[in-house]
Amino acid sequence: MSIEHLDSGDILAQAVVHGDTVYLCGLTPSDRDLDITGQTEEVLAKIDDRLAKCGSDKSKILSATIYVTDLANKPALNEVWKSWLGELNRPARACVGSIELEPGVLVEIMVTAAK
Known part of the structure; x- marks a missing residue:
């Protein structure tokens, strides 16, 4: 079974697809002046976009790890x-707090989804 790396950079890929599973890297907001609500909304929009590029969507998220400062x-x-999420099935989720993220970043979210 092949492994597809999407939008790879020097240290990570934005997404990795293996079979029918999509792994997204930890996503952070671009606008670091936003409050937690705004930053979370921005990150979730990025997740929507990345999952769509991989042939998936939020209804197929299996698990999420959320880091908050x-x-x-x-x-x-x-x-x-x-x-x-609306009325969609809830994925398995962990929320890890009191950690240091990049300056100005209040939240980082990483998800795994089915295709």
Whole structure:
């Protein structure tokens, strides 16, 4: 079974497809002046775009790992997350808090999805 690396850079690929599974790298917001709601919305839009490029969509997400700099932001993040998913099946998910991300980044999300 082949492995396809999409949008590869010096240290990582934006996505890797192996069989019927899509692995996205950790995605962060471009606009670091946004609050947690805005940053989460931007990252989720990036996930939509990357999954579409790989022949998948958010309804097929199997798991998500979310990194936040402050767990106090988790309730706001969760509201955006629930709104984005709608009534779709909920994936397995972990939310890791109190970690240092790039300057100005409040959230980073990495997902694995079926095709």
